[in-house]
Amino acid sequence: MEFNLDSKSKEEQPFKKACEYVLDEMNGDFVGLALQNRKGPDISWHYAAGNRNDKYKRITVRYGKGIAGRVISTGTPMKIEGFPNNIHGKALDYPIMLAENLRCAFAVPIQFKGVPKGVLLVGKRTVQPISESDQHKILDAAKKLEKELNSLI
Amino acid sequence: MNTQPLKNNISSYIIQTHEEEIKRIAMELHEGVGQSLSSLFSGMQLIETAIEQPAMRIYAGDMKQLLEKAIQEIRLLAVELHPPTLTTFGLISAIKSYMKIYTSTYGIEVEMENLGIESQISDRDSITLFRVCQEALVNIARYADTTKASILFKWEKSMLLIMIKDSGKGFEVEAAMNKLSGLAAMCERMHLIGGNCTIFSKEDHGTSIEISLPLY
Numbered sequence: 564m565e566f567n568l569d570s571k572s573k574e575e576q577p578f579k580k581a582c583e584y585v586l587d588e589m590n591g592d593f594v595g596l597a598l599q600n601r602k603g604p605d606i607s608w609h610y611a612a613g614n615r616n617d618k619y620k621r622i623t624v625r626y627g628k629g630i631a632g633r634v635i636s637t638g639t640p641m642k643i644e645g646f647p648n649n650i651h652g653k654a655l656d657y658p659i660m661l662a663e664n665l666r667c668a669f670a671v672p673i674q675f676k677g678v679p680k681g682v683l684l685v686g687k688r689t690v691q692p693i694s695e696s697d698q699h700k701i702l703d704a705a706k707k708l709e710k711e712l713n714s715l716i
Numbered sequence: 717m718n719t720q721p722l723k724n725n726i727s728s729y730i731i732q733t734h735e736e737e738i739k740r741i742a743m744e745l746h747e748g749v750g751q752s753l754s755s756l757f758s759g760m761q762l763i764e765t766a767i768e769q770p771a772m773r774i775y776a777g778d779m780k781q782l783l784e785k786a787i788q789e790i791r792l793l794a795v796e797l798h799p800p801t802l803t804t805f806g807l808i809s810a811i812k813s814y815m816k817i818y819t820s821t822y823g824i825e826v827e828m829e830n831l832g833i834e835s836q837i838s839d840r841d842s843i844t845l846f847r848v849c850q851e852a853l854v855n856i857a858r859y860a861d862t863t864k865a866s867i868l869f870k871w872e873k874s875m876l877l878i879m880i881k882d883s884g885k886g887f888e889v890e891a892a893m894n895k896l897s898g899l900a901a902m903c904e905r906m907h908l909i910g911g912n913c914t915i916f917s918k919e920d921h922g923t924s925i926e927i928s929l930p931l932y
Contacts, residue, residue, distance in 0.1 A: 620823070
């Protein structure tokens with residue numbers, strides 16, 4: 564599969580807008596959308612809302628590594644509460660949490676033709692966990708993004 | 717009885733043995749497992765082209781992709797464990813390679829300046845300097861909350877000076893030295909090879925780490 568993300572075309576505006584919409588709807592501080600690269604298994608953060616800096620644009624994680632890599636490789640959501648405590652591995656294995664100074668996050672897979680190819684992450688800079696209802700909203704938003712992605716590519 | 721030299725010798729021996737073991741594992745991964753997987757990958761490519769049944773051909777293609785991922789993983793793991801360029805091309809080359817990985821991992825841009833001509837230094841000194849720089853950069857990613865950092869190498873006739881700076885949130889050095897073993901370990905490692913490591917930092921005023929090593 565090929566995501567044409569090198570040039571930010573009009574078709575890709577919905578993704579940026581979707582991040583902003585999710586941020587408005589949730590009680591979150593940061594929303595990011597990561598997608599698997601065109602070539603190779605690596606994953607990059609392409610779109611964000613509520614970001615404090617542009618570090619996310621330079622972060623690339625390997626398949627199976629970091630939050631995005633793990634969500635894509637397992638195809639299941641991932642929840643982090645009270646970062647850097649209560650995590651598997653080292654804090655350095657979670658670059659997006661460090662880059663955006665996040666304490667809690669909920670990340671869900673975005674499927675393309677039935678295969679996980681992207682991740683929608685909502686994060687908070689406070690220790691207050693993401694509520695069950697917000698988790699459902701994030702899953703719904705990911706489903707909508709999935710439809711958008713599958714209709715565009 | 718003064719046991720300090722003995723303690724230093726033991727610490728030095730433990731660190732050196734540890735580094736040698738890491739290097740051995742990295743070599744084994746790169747040249748052993750990595751090479752075997754590459755051979756398997758070539759074989760799978762041949763098999764894929766020879767298969768006529770479409771479903772089996774797709775299956776072979778998927779297996780080939782999995783092998784490719786495994787080869788990449790092994791290579792990256794080997795480089796993470798021990799930079800191969802350190803022995804062949806020296807400290808500056810190894811740091812430059814690490815900086816690329818560092819920026820793409822943590823999103824922090826590192827500006828590097830190299831003044832003077834790189835002198836040849838022993839394997840033990842090179843790996844110590846590399847590890848200390850690596851620890852300093854990792855600490856920036858972990859604690860500094862900044863988007864930029866800089867690293868300066870100054871090669872003088874009888875001394876190598878390295879300065880690693882960031883304009884992040886900083887910290888109280890004394891308190892951090894007691895709390896964070898990584899900072900104390902950086903200084904200890906430099907002392908063990910006859911060098912020095914000084915940390916300057918203040919809350920909201922960034923951090924500067926000065927490393928020096930006499931060159932003989």
